[in-house]
Amino acid sequence: GQGSNTDKITQIRVTSVKLESINPSSQSLGILKSAKVYLVNGSQQVLIGTRSDIASTVGSAIMLDIDNSKFLDEYIKSDNVKVKLEYVLQNGLSVDLSMRASIGLSAAPVTTTAN
Numbered sequence: 284g285q286g287s288n289t290d291k292i293t294q295i296r297v298t299s300v301k302l303e304s305i306n307p308s309s310q311s312l313g314i315l316k317s318a319k320v321y322l323v324n325g326s327q328q329v330l331i332g333t334r335s336d337i338a339s340t341v342g343s344a345i346m347l348d349i350d351n352s353k354f355l356d357e358y359i360k361s362d363n364v365k366v367k368l369e370y371v372l373q374n375g376l377s378v379d380l381s382m383r384a385s386i387g388l389s390a391a392p393v394t395t396t397a398n
Contacts, residue, residue, distance in 0.1 A: 289360040292390035296351045299387035300332030302368075303344035306381040313339035314373055320347060320384050321367040322358040328367065329353060331386065339373060359388065 300320050304310040312318075320332040332347030358364050366384050 291393055293354075293356060293393050294391040295355045295359045296353075296389050297331045297349050297355065297386060298351065298389045299385075300347040300349055301344060301385040301387075302347065303383050303385070304380060305383045307378065309343060310378065310380055311339070311342055312345050312382075313337060313341045314376055314380075315345075316371040316373045318345075318347065318371075319369045320386070321369070322355060323365040323367050324358045324361045324363065327357075329355065329358060331355070337373075355388070 302312060302318060302320070304312060315334075315337045317335045317337060318333070319330060321328045321330050330350055332349050334345060334347045337345065366386070368382070368384060
């Protein structure tokens with residue numbers, strides 16, 4: 284993005300995707316049946332993490348299964364990249380819930396050859 288020196292890196296891949304309850308922080312994410320996290324750039328999106336059959340005893344944080352088969356350069360270097368969360372609830376939810384998605388990335392430095 285803008286002002287972040289993304290022109291110095293390449294071959295960006297996802298290394299981890301974690302969902303956690305932040306308000307209330309004690310809320311179990313076992314209320315979710317499944318979850319998917321996408322990076323969105325305009326009309327394009329790419330799935331970076333997914334989890335199905337989430338156990339009701341999972342606790343307030345879960346790691347998603349990642350798809351690191353794609354380079355994410357065009358998303359991460361965009362000025363308007365967004366994160367989208369899709370989920371299915373096990374049952375109804377009786378409280379407002381705020382969640383955080385933490386996304387780990389790896390990248391390689393851009394190398395230049397001297398002439």
